[in-house]
Amino acid sequence: MSDEFDWVKRDRGVLTERDREILLGRAGENLDSNAQNVRRYNIRERIRNAVYDFQIIAQNLPLADIQQLFEPAYDWSREHRRLDEEGLTSTTPDLDQLLWSWLFLFEFFSYGMYAGGKQETQILMQGLVEEGIERGYREYQHDNLQTYREMDVDLGLNYGNLVLRNNYLRGVQEDLPSETSEIAKEILRLRRQRKISQPDASRWFDEYVRKPDFD
Numbered sequence: 001m002s003d004e005f006d007w008v009k010r011d012r013g014v015l016t017e018r019d020r021e022i023l024l025g026r027a028g029e030n031l032d033s034n035a036q037n038v039r040r041y042n043i044r045e046r047i048r049n050a051v052y053d054f055q056i057i058a059q060n061l062p063l064a065d066i067q068q069l070f071e072p073a074y075d076w077s078r079e080h081r082r083l084d085e086e087g088l089t090s091t092t093p094d095l096d097q098l099l100w101s102w103l104f105l106f107e108f109f110s111y112g113m114y115a116g117g118k119q120e121t122q123i124l125m126q127g128l129v130e131e132g133i134e135r136g137y138r139e140y141q142h143d144n145l146q147t148y149r150e151m152d153v154d155l156g157l158n159y160g161n162l163v164l165r166n167n168y169l170r171g172v173q174e175d176l177p178s179e180t181s182e183i184a185k186e187i188l189r190l191r192r193q194r195k196i197s198q199p200d201a202s203r204w205f206d207e208y209v210r211k212p213d214f215d
Helices: 017-023 033-060 063-069 071-085 097-115 119-144 165-174 180-192 198-209
Strands: none
Touching: 017 033, 063 071, 071 097, 097 119, 180 198
């Protein structure tokens, strides 16, 4: 993933440049509560309509356009194969920014499904993901292959033992490396995998990495 990616100044997507600045905390401090509510409402509506559009996109966007859109995935696959052929089987290629953003899309979907606090919603989430993968595979075969193979996806959701958050964080802290540079890498890894929150990551960076220099 490139560190040079401009999160704000790029073509319009669901968010406007102003939306991005506000959500990233770079602007909007002077907005009153009504203006904030209106802006968030507009964002929600654009997200909703963008999701609706995917039904049209999935069924009508030509294959050539789909392949161009997913070219970073094919590049990743080619690089993965090259590394395997060179015996570097434990090395994983970097994710292109677009692929990384797909991960955030799935994260948003999962977070939203869990946010309702209903156990039944987990069943719905699992069913939607499983059926979506199956449908995509079947449709690809119908449109592009001279063969057909049935697919049955089983997305297992295996939960670990429930622990108090403070106890969990204490254990993670105790396992941090001793070297400052390694601590920084580990905190970033934990945050990327969402094993710690953004505030916890920032606090640990201040505590372990950005230590003041005393004369």
